[in-house]
Amino acid sequence: MFTRFTTVLALIIAMVGCGRNDISHTINQYQERIANVLDTPFNAPMPTTTSVSLVYPSKRLLVNVITPPQLDVKQFFALKKCDLNLLIAQRNTPLGRTQPPSVRYLYEREVVESLSRCKVLMPEYSALLDDWLEHKLAALPLAWANLIQTSDETINAFSNNSDFFDSASSTELHTTKSALSYLLDANSQLRTASNSQELESYLSQLSKSHLPAKTWRTQSVIREELNRTTLWLQKQDLHEQCEDGQPSQKVKYLKNVFTLFFIEKIQPIGSELNRVHYALSPFYQKLSAESNLALSFRHFIDAQGDKGFSAYQQAIKSHVQFWQTLFKQCNMSPTSLNSR
Incomplete structure (x- = not known):
């Protein structure tokens, strides 16, 4: 009974492992089958970088420090006619001093709205309130940047x-598109303070799917492993397997391996990657161009987004072109190939 239990458990673990690393496992099988056909070990050099793991910029270095304006006790109590003093008091509690980025962002927006109301209720303090409002309007983009680049949810979405x-x-x-759109719009639309429940819901959805991180990791492993495979194949002198333009049995086997793994398993994932990238690319471009965000964060988004996708596409193209050239030399009609 114990042996049966451990066997079943091992199978479950193996199945889970393969499911979570499906594309990596598939490409490894692809490489092994090609090597078996050629009776040559697949010993291509490992990549010099480990971009499969998304290395997010240091959170500590991304945080914008928002300095509050100086307000003496007399000025504080003079604000009792409006709700601004309540917001200040809440901010100075132990819980208020440790607000997560989303809560702090909403707080800063509430202060801006409150200052506008206080100017109407207390015109005698308009000079003080105008100075304070100017200070808070300048700080609001910094609070938004903290929301985008230091929230646990967005870090998970971009680097899980x-x-x-x-x-x-x-x-x-x-x-994912709705969440990214909402977060980007929050910086450009100073309306009434955003709804806390709505903001937290979008952050939660973005974190739960972490679609950017999943696609970026997948395109990275495809790029690195296909580049390794293509370089290795180019060193095998396969044109010698097509004497007088006739394919040898090995080339016929290779075509079957190519069809089984690349065409039927890898390429469909690539098509899905293309679809998702083109849908999310406009958001990546807006983030990487947003001057309020830290340069290291913007470089990260750009490197994984458009630049990472271009490098992935080039790896696909080079790999497909290798097989197209070989099949043409061997007078074999290529299976449906798409280098995009």
Whole structure:
């Protein structure tokens, strides 16, 4: 009974492991099968970088310190006619001093709204309130930047290293787009203070799916492993397997391996990666161009987003072109190939 239990447990663990690392496992099988056909060990050099793990910029270095304006006790008590003094008091509690970025962002917006109301209720303090309002309006973009780049939810969405990608449902893609759109709009639309429940809901959805991180990790492993595979194949002198333009048995086997693994398993994931990237790319471009965000964060988004995707596409293209050239030399009709 114990032996049966441990066997079943091992199978479950193996299945879970393969499911979570499906694309990596598939490419490794692809490499092994090619090597077996050629009776040559697959000994391509490992990549010089480990970009499969998304290395997010240091959170400590991303935090913008927001300095509050100086206000003496007399001025504080003079504000009793409006709700501003209540906000100040809440901020100075132990809980208020440790607000997460989302709560702090909403607090800063509430202060701006409160200052506008106080100017109407207390015109005799308009000079003080105008100075304070100017200070808070200047600080609001910094609070927004902290929300975007230092929230636990957004860090998880952009750098979660636990999953690879195989496909995205229409719901998953829609919620990710909606969340990113909402967060970007929050910086440009100073209306009434955002709804806390709404903001937290979008952050939660973004973190739960972590679709950017999944697609970025997947395109990284495909890029690195296909580049390794293509370089290794180029050293095998396979043109010698097509004497007088006729394919040898090995080349015929290679075509079957190529079809089974690349065409039927890897390429469909690539098509899904393309679909998701083109849907999310406008948001990545806006984030990487936003001057209020830290340069290291913007470089991270750009490197993983458009630049990472271009490098992934080039790896796909180079790999497909290798097989197209070989099949043409061997007078074999290529299987449906798409280098994009």
